[in-house]
Each structure stands twice: as structure tokens, then as C-alpha cells.
Amino acid sequence: MKTRMHLLLISFLIAATSIAHAGSRPPVDVTVLKPDGKVAYKAKTGANGTFATGKLDPGNYVVQFNSDSLAMKNNQFAIVVSAGKKKVSADAVDGERFNKGGVAMKLEVGAGMNITGQVTDALTVTSTGTTAKVKIINGKRYVWVGPETGSNMGGRWVEESAAAAGSANNVRRSGAAALQSREDHADVSSGPGGG
16 A cells, blocks of 8 residues: 555656646747648647647658757757657657757658647656656656665666556565565564464
8 A cells, every 4th residue: 555655646746747847848849741841730839848730641741849948958858749559759858959950750640640749858756765767668658666675686667657556566666665564564473483
């Protein structure tokens, strides 16, 4: 139960930090180019870093992101664009790239689909002695789970939804607190001298 509450707290802090960062991030110029090179869509990202085109003709499109804001220069960003089930993402884009020529991503669009996307900050969230690293991998948010105390296996990236749900199969607590919790809940009657 403590694991689930702890992971829910981390997820809440990640969401709150995302909202706080999104409000301070300047909008990014988004240009979607048709297969023939003509502009199909041009706008700025919204307050939460998202954009969405109208329905497009099928074909291979290029999505271009640019910004001349100095506020983006020294930061890292994650970008996700999708059309239906097809997604393209970049999880560690240096902010200077938006100023120097921009960032371009290619995406195949099916009939009657639109392109949606988001530019988000690459986050590290810190709360009461716990640090949760968040990373975008293939368009999904992942949380870093450190190695388990007493294990030879290292840490790993776990999909955020699994971490928030506290799935015992995907997420295990680590560190001295987790070891103490296991010792506190151990079945002493089955051990030596027990019951």
C-alpha cells in the first residue's frame, strides 16, 4: 500500500511540475509541410506545448519546430508527433536546436488523419529525498526506478502508467526503506525458531 501511495505521489508531482513548466515555456512555431513541400499547417504550440492540424491528405509530411526564444536555449526538450497509431519522438532535444535551423520530423499520414504533437520539457522531479527521472520513449512517459537493495540488477525505466498503478510485476521499491518494510512484514513464524 505504501508503494502505491508513494508512486501516486511521484506521479502527481510529475504532473504538477509538467503543468508548472508548461506555463513558463514559450510557444514553439510549428510548420507542417505537404509531400510537395507546400505548407499544410502553420501555428504555435498551445500553453501545454501541444498542437493539432486539421484532417490531411495521405502522404509523408515534415513537421518543423522553431523558436527564437532565449528561454529555450539552455534546456532539454522531448517532442512527440503522431498520426493515428504512427508516432515519431525525440526524447533529448537540446533547446539551441530550435534556434539554429529548428527540429524536423517526418511522419506518414493515412487518409483522413491529422497530425498531433507536443513539445515538453525533459523533466527531473525531486520530492522529499526522492528523485524521479522522467523520459519520453517512443511517445510514452517512463520513470526511472533505481536498483533494488541486495540485488545484482541495476535500475530500469518503467512506463509511468505502470509506476502510478504500483504494479508489483513492473515496479519494485528500492533502498533502505524498502528493505526495512520487507523485514517489518516478514512471516517470522516460518523462520528459524518461529511458530
